[in-house]
Amino acid sequence: MMTRKQKYCLACEQELKGRNDKKFCDPHCKIAYHYRKMQEDNFSFYARVAKQLKINRRLLKS
Numbered sequence: 001m002m003t004r005k006q007k008y009c010l011a012c013e014q015e016l017k018g019r020n021d022k023k024f025c026d027p028h029c030k031i032a033y034h035y036r037k038m039q040e041d042n043f044s045f046y047a048r049v050a051k052q053l054k055i056n057r058r059l060l061k062s
């Protein structure tokens with residue numbers, strides 16, 4: 001099985017130089033990436049709740 005190496009920084013998408021087992025060009029990018037991911041997770045959670053609330057409201061009206 002071939003393992004695909006990460007060639008670009010996951011946060012800023014710059015080409016990675018040096019050791020190619022890295023995922024980020026520097027620690028700041030790592031923090032930024034995880035922070036963004038966390039925000040996205042929070043967003044999808046709230047989006048789900050909002051959707052559920054709309055459904056509940058519709059049920060109450062009918």
Ligand SMILES: [Zn+2]
Nearest residue numbers: 009012025029
């Ligand atoms: Zn980067």
